[in-house]
Amino acid sequence: MIGFWFSFAAAVLTTASFVPQALLVLRTGKTEGISLTMYAMFTVGVACWLVYGAILGSWPMIVANLITLALASLILSLKIRDTIRDHQNAR
Amino acid sequence: MIGFWFSFAAAVLTTASFVPQALLVLRTGKTEGISLTMYAMFTVGVACWLVYGAILGSWPMIVANLITLALASLILSLKIRDTIRDHQNAR
Numbered sequence: 001m002i003g004f005w006f007s008f009a010a011a012v013l014t015t016a017s018f019v020p021q022a023l024l025v026l027r028t029g030k031t032e033g034i035s036l037t038m039y040a041m042f043t044v045g046v047a048c049w050l051v052y053g054a055i056l057g058s059w060p061m062i063v064a065n066l067i068t069l070a071l072a073s074l075i076l077s078l079k080i081r082d083t084i085r086d087h088q089n090a091r
Numbered sequence: 092m093i094g095f096w097f098s099f100a101a102a103v104l105t106t107a108s109f110v111p112q113a114l115l116v117l118r119t120g121k122t123e124g125i126s127l128t129m130y131a132m133f134t135v136g137v138a139c140w141l142v143y144g145a146i147l148g149s150w151p152m153i154v155a156n157l158i159t160l161a162l163a164s165l166i167l168s169l170k171i172r173d174t175i176r177d178h179q180n181a182r
């Protein structure tokens with residue numbers, strides 16, 4: 001039973017943790033300290049967890065990774081936008 | 092079998108993704124765009140995954156989450172350091 005609660009807390013915390021990061025980026029428009037490589041790798045990784053969850057038919061994995069995928073993709077797209085803008089300004 | 096490869100790719104990508112973020116923060120010393128709340132929640136969440144992996148006796152979960160915990164804790168500690176410094180400068 002205690003295992004369930006650790007996995008539940010882990011899933012909620014690691015999923016929900018991307019909400020404050022997404023809100024911070026949306027609010028400040030700043031992605032300077034954020035690694036493009038990290039979010040590219042992380043987003044693909046979460047997509048793989050999503051596929052794995054679908055293969056297992058595990059609804060908790062599917063729901064948690066769908067939310068994380070949406071948030072990570074949002075942060076990744078804002079970071080890509082800023083990286084393109086910085087490159088254009090550097091010309 | 093395909094499920095194994097998706098879970099393996101997912102674990103490697105989501106774990107390894109924190110390496111470029113940690114290197115970026117160490118190299119630039121900038122944590123401005125990084126959310127302190129995110130890394131606090133995420134670090135606790137990964138610690139919960141680590142405990143869960145230990146309960147299951149799952150070595151892949153233990154190793155992956157130990158690495159992620161080390162990297163996330165490093166980024167969190169650098170973010171806390173900068174947050175304290177910014178507060179002191181604001182006085």
